[in-house]
Amino acid sequence: ALAAAALVAGTAPMAAAAPGDGPGRGAEGARSATFTLVSTTDLHGNVLDWDYFRSQPYAAGSEQGLSHVASAVEAVREDRGERSVLVVDNGDSLQGTPLTYVAARGSATTGPVTATGEEHPMATALDAIGYDAQVVGNHEFNYGLDLLRAYEQDLDAPLLGANVTDVATGEPALQPWTIQRVRPTGGGKPVQVGIVGLTTPGSQVWDKQNVEGRLAFGDMVEAAQRYVPEVRAAGADVVVVLSHSGRSGASSYDDTVLPPENVSDAIAAQVPGVDVVVAGHSHRDLPEAWVDSAVEPGKRVLVTQPYRYGASVTASDLHLERVRGEYRVTGADVEELRAGDFPEDPAFTALMQPWHQRTLDYVDTVVATSATELSARDARWRDTAIMDFVHDVQRDAVRQGLAGTPDADLPVVSVAAPFRADAVFPAGEVTIRDVAGLYIYDNTLQAVRMTGAELHDYLEHSARYYASVPPGDPADPTSLSAGTTPDYNLDQLAGVSYEIDLAQPAGSRVGPLSIDGQALGDDDELVLAVNNYRRSGGGGFPHVASAPLVYDRQQDIRQLLIDRAQETGSIDPADFAAVDWRLVADGEPLFG
Structure with missing residues (x-):
């Protein structure tokens, strides 16, 4: 019934199964049955199919949001039977859109949900759809533990995190696992489905200011090896691991200090008793993969990763065989259901409308007038005024914060990355939407003391x-990226002058540094204004995580930008724009 909506459909065995000897039965009287696991991941606050930065629905072919997911889940339940379907989410739901920002931080007219006592809108949304379990993602910790605990209380489903430990007690900080009961479509006794939740240890780095001394994040594979046998012993017939982690690949932090970041395939291969792993975190569209178990010969484990933001769900029909009263998984059919193939659910949309309107009111607030259009279109290859606005606000806040301290006389250098190439401040009225479109992450401002050599x-x-750009070759801005580093790790500096020579090999590209026309010596000290993600080690940048912290007021950078705009009432490049850096090839400027 849903095949027309599926992008991917396939069947693969989890272990060798004997030929059937009649409808609903396998060899030696084994009885077959099926239940369906519906999965989402990395929702990032996308409740409705609405782009708050552009004030319009997402384009055809790019539909997303829980309003579509609600319809898709309902269609699966109607097709398979409501009691034969489990719905799970793989984490990262509390951050990502202005809607979740307003819930967490409040607006000019409303306080945060932790102050008002209102139910968190993401809990309202997931409860309305009827999720059965969710694991915490790293972004669940962005707004602090008070908000996370309030959300946990609001959510009907258990919020899992088996590898998250309370530092004070040494006990699990979140529920490690749950067992959900489901009726198989082929009849027979209910299936006990154990669900273990695990999250990337990177939160120890990325949200250090919120979790340090309070929570510890253990190795995901080791936690699975501990808790999967436990949930089996508690009666689980089938075990699903919700792994907020990429399938495999390098960590974005130093994984000699913390356990690795992307281990979903390793969990499937190395942990006995696992039948399905739901992967996420990497924002990739990987609906179906099969991993050979290294600990259970002949067994293959399904790894499914739906697309981020509710752009798709995966519906995995798990085929079971019951022998002597016990179930085992023999195979699976996986369908990926695209959001665009299902209409927005009208009842769900109506339920979320008050939060949607509150968010529209927030982002539509005019904060300043811009003297001219400022665009981030060229920000990856040219020093731009719109990025200088970010730098100027950051440097000013740090300078004010250092007044009267031993570091007050040191030069302040700012770090920022071009998060969105399509960000723009229009000429004329600038709204919160425009500012939020430029600075999309919920980072806070910090500053460290560094030397010229470290910088x-x-x-x-x-x-x-x-x-690399060979000397004399015309440089094409669209092909300047080497393709291995995301834009949010392209850090640009203001307050220091430098050139990057793309004719030179990586590691030898940056020329001499200077501040106000004076050469910056290797031992000269400066203060680097940086966001908390970077200062905690995100992106693996050298020195910054170990450098002395000299400023941390827990100020949200986006809000600092909004505050500056509101205080001055105008955004004029003449007040802050300067060319501090440029790209060259063998000393010749590439873009003027």
């Missing part, structure tokens, strides 16, 4: 973003 190393790390 040079830092810039060399950032310059790896670019591909």
Whole structure:
């Protein structure tokens, strides 16, 4: 019934199964049955199919949001039978849109949900759809533990995190697992489905300010090896692991200090008793993969990863065989259901309308008038005024914060990355939507003390973003990226002048540094204004995580930008724009 809506459909065995000897039965009287696991991941606050940065629905072919998911889940339940379907989410739901920002931080007219006592809108949304379990993702910790605990209380489904430990007690900080009961479509006794939740240890780095001394994040594979046998012993017939982690690949932090970031395939291969792993975190569209178990010969484990933001769900029909009263999984059919193939659910949309309107009111607030249009279109290859606005606000806040301290006389250098190439401040009225479209992450401002040599190393790390440009060759801006570094790790600096020579190999591209026309010596000290993600080690930049912290007021950078705009009432490049850096090839400027 749903095949027309499926992008991917396939069948594969989890272990060798004997030929059937009649409808609903396998060899030696084994009885077959099926239940369906519906999965989402990395919703990031996308409740409705609405782009708050552009004030319009997402384009055809790019539909997303829980309003579509609600219809897709309902269709699966109607097709398979409501009691034969489990719905799970793989984490990262509390951050990502202005809607979740307003819930967490409040607006000019409403307080945060932790102050008002209102139910968190993401809990309202997931409860309305009827989710059966959710694991915490790393972004669940962005707004602090008070909000997370309030959300946990609001959510009907259990919020899992088996590898998250309370530092004070040594006990699990979140429920490690749950067992959900489901009726198989082929009849027979209910199936006990154990669900273990695991999250990437990177939160220890990325949200250090919120979790340090309070929570510890253990190795995901080791936690699975502990808790999967436990949930089996508690009566689970089938075990699903919700793994907020990429399938495999390098960590974005130093994994000699913390356990690795992307281990979903390793869980499937190395942990006995696992039948399905739901992967996520990497925002990739990987609906179906099969991993050979290294600990159970002949067994294959399904790894399914739906697309982020509710752009798709995966519906995995798990085929079971019951022998002597016990179930085992023999195979699975996986369908990926695209949001665009299902209409927005009208009842769900109506339920979320008050939060949607509150968010529209927030982002439509005019905060300033811009003297001219400022665009981030060229920000990856040219110093732009719109990025200088971010730098100026950050440097000013740090300078004010350092007044009267031993570091007050040190030069302040700012770090920022071009998060969105389509960000723009229009000429004329600038709204919160425009500012939020430029600075999309919920980072806070910090500052560290560094030396000139350390800053040079830092810039060399950032310059790896670019591909090589031979001298004399015309540079194409669209092909400048080497393709291995995301835009949010392309750090650009203000308050220091430098050139990046793309004719040189990575690691030897950054020329001499200077501040106000004076050469910056290797031992000269400065203060680097940086966001908390970077300062905690995100992106693996050298020196910054270990440098002395000299400023941390827990100020949200986006709000600092909004505050500056509101206080001055105008955004004029003449007040802050300066060309601090440029790209060259063998000393010749590439873009003027």
